[in-house]
Amino acid sequence: MSRRMCWLSQAQEGEKILHLQLSPDEPWKPYTAFRQFAVPDYPIPGGSKGWATYQKLLKAGWTLVHSSRAQEFTLKDTSVVKNS
Template sequence: MSEIPTDGQMTWKVEGATDTALHLRHHPSEPWQPYEDFPEYFLPDPREFSKGYATFLALLKKGWKAV
C-alpha cells in the first residue's frame, strides 16, 4: 500500500447495486468498481468488520475521499 495514488474516491453504496460493500475509482469520470478488483489496495477485513472497512480506513489515511 505504499505507492497508492492519493486522489481516489470511495463509496459504500453504488446506485442500483444491492450490496453495500466498498467500491473504488481513481477519477470521477470512471465507473465504480468493487474494492476486490484492486488487489494492490485490498486489505483483509476482521470477521466483525463491514466488507471493505480495513481497505477504506487505509485509503482514507492516504487521502482518498469518501463520496
C-alpha cells in the first residue's frame, strides 16, 4: 500500500499541519481525519500539529512527500476533474 504524508497549510490559518494519503488516487486529508493512525499531539505551545503522528508513521514505513510535490499532484488532479 502506498501510504504517504506531507505538511500542508490549512486553508484559513496558513499553519502547516500533517496530511495523510492512503493511496495516490485519494485526496490529502488532515491527520485528524484518520483516527486509526493519529496519536495525541505533544502539549507544547506552538508545536507542530501532527508531529507525534508523523514520528509514529515514519517509524511504521510511511513515505514523506515534499509539500510542493503534494500540492502539484493536487493541482493536476483538480485540473483533470475540471476538464472532464
